[in-house]
Amino acid sequence: MQNNKREFILVDKKPEAADVTSLFFKPTDGLEYDYQPGQYVDIKPSSVYGHGKSYTISSIPSDEFVSLTIKKNGTISSAMLDMRINDKVIFDGPHGNFYPENQGRNIVMLAGGIGITPFFSIIKNTIKSGSDAKTTLIYSNKTKNDITFFDSLNKLADNNPNLEIVYCLTQEKATDPNINEFKRIDPDIINKYNPYLKNNNYYICGSIKFTSDMWRTLKSMNIDEDDIFTEAFF
């Protein structure tokens, strides 16, 4: 797999949730971009002084464009979201190892906020590959407006019996029939939607606090630490 710097051009933008937008890119050299779902790229917009940031790829390799789904929360994310169609940027990567290796086990994903991005890519790729592994996504947000990829995720779940999505809202009640729980992810929720606790691989992605809290939660449920994989956004 390549691991170098290549120039990409922005071809489209799409709002996904409150303060969250997907940016769609294609390489200017016209060659394919090889990556694993769940990986990320390092980017430093030319308008930013100093270090860049890492952003997870939210598309899958078979998609026409490479997408990054970014939440506006600082200088670099703002610079990325201010990019105009036909603006160019250098991708350094792909990097990372946050993707399920084929172990024949069911997968439980715990996502907090924008931590959904690697899971969106992994889920789409798992479905496309025809895998019969069961995937349970437990996705926590503050409000319904914060849920990224809500419609796309529901469509994936409606069409794939091996995918179950559990939405948890921590700061509001909603009457949407797709919203399941109105509290933070806790052992009760994990037990409720995963009766076979010990036969899963668990993936956690979100803020530093979210990933640490979820890791401690799974440990308190006697989940083997070797079965837990984490990716914290910082």
Next chain:
Amino acid sequence: MTKDNKQNHSTDGENWIYSEGVRDHFFSPKNVLYDEANYAADGVGTVGSPECGDVMYVWIKVDKKTGRIKECKWRTFGCASAIASASMMSVMATENGGMDLKTAQNLKPQQIVERLGGLPDRKFHCSVLGHKALRNAVLNYLEYAK
């Protein structure tokens, strides 16, 4: 700044904002390799870049019979948290007879942070360096062990 609103000087042990574990591994780092010229490592991992300010190198020796890490050395150009994270990572990799390679590949930043007694969020990336550097060393070993 501490809750007493005094400036936190690096030489002021009383108002240090880091945990006892971080201080211990910063002032007395374990398993540092100052010169790798004569160290016959089985696997080498590198992570970071000088441009970013943090670079970490890890060298491991693997017990071929047990498949466990028997030695883990490191060197880093970084802050106190990076030094402490690398030191703790090396201890975790080699204690209790040494980690098996699958566990070592998945040594999580959260585990390093927990053993250190905590790190400020702005230093979490230092524990990520330790996780990635060890993983790269294991992958390097596995690549050449084929």
